[in-house]
Amino acid sequence: MSNTTSTAPTIGFVSLGCPKNLVDSERILTELRTDGYQVVSSYEGADLVIVNTCGFIEGAVQESLEAIGEALAENGKVIVTGCLGAKENQIREVHPKVLEITGPHSYEQVLKHVHTYAPKPEYNPFTSLVPAQGIKLTPKHYAYLKISEGCNHRCTFCIIPSMRGDLDSRPIGSVLDEAKRLAEAGVKELLVISQDTSAYGVDIKHRTGFWNGQPVKTDMVSLCEQLSSLGVWVRLHYVYPYPHVDNVIPLMAEGKILPYLDIPLQHASPKILKAMKRPGSVERTLERIKRWREICPELTLRSTFIVGFPGETEEDFAMLLDFLSEAKLDRVGCFKYSPVEGATANELDDQVPEDIKEQRFHRFMQLQQQISAQRLQDKIGLTYPVIIDEVDEEGAIGRSMADAPEIDGVVYLNGETSLKTGDIVQVRIENADEYDLWGSVAR
């Protein structure tokens, strides 16, 4: 089990029965992990226990009832799901104290019940890997795939290493098993997340694991290679521009994984990057971006930056604006620096006054909006695959390969009411603003 924060609420989990039931379990576990819960194998001390039951034959019914009894005795707060859950009365007769019962394939309800009966993990924009909206249930057609916990860096504005410890990579076989089950359960897009995706496997010296009876190295490139065999969209988040990232760009150019990189760069002034204790150098980042685009012209680059970090002068800020003008990133998030309790940056001299932070934030956003808008304008008249997220009586809303859910823009398909959530269709882009696109299905 990974070294998750000790303050995270804990969920005891027991899964019984056939592989189909395992798919449900996997989905529930994926969601719990993404939401910030810690899954534990013992009942004692857990905030809640989930028993995923089997009711196929009498033996399985007995085994499930015993598991529920054991969880009630050792913990007391138990929710039941799975095949036996379809026979609620049978469970209630033996175990009236069970909090909630749901049948098979009802992971949404299970997660709702978890949110009701267990304390909610605290949402902190500085430590959470998914947007605040991610706490609401992820729709069935996409899923976050968490590949590691913790981080080996010590960025001065961040408290993750002190909360979650050093990098702790999940075994590659278990990550790929989870991904495969998610794909089999109908997931069409996997969003790979961790604090530092490009560092995957560093802590275990890129040990060779096994998957499908084959040796597979624990590193980002091998992970991407294997994920590409699942026939679903694979999107990479939180990738640092280390040299080996160059090796995933050809996979993007070949269409194996989405041509999308989320690289949190945070600043462009060497002095500020040093004060932040960030890896990498700006010139090399620009060169690298140029090379990546030569290899994969379709590449979408998303990044986040902090303005108003302690010691940031007008000159440092101008470097950041120059970097934006040159890098022409597609999607950019910007935060005004604010101290996080326990972060070492709090002790730095020359804190930037709030009004200057505010002013710089607006200057930054204004420039980036022009760049993003131009990049979207360039898409008008072209055709792209779009995954459908929502359909109502007015039309459908989807995302192109360049748009991650919740954080990037969307593609509006007015009048396209016959599409279904999770469909991937070819769309001709007809219009654009600073964030979103409009188009219709290419027929």
Ligand code: SF4
């Ligand atoms: S890379 Fe830096 S910002 Fe990201 S989790 Fe690690 S310490 Fe925090």
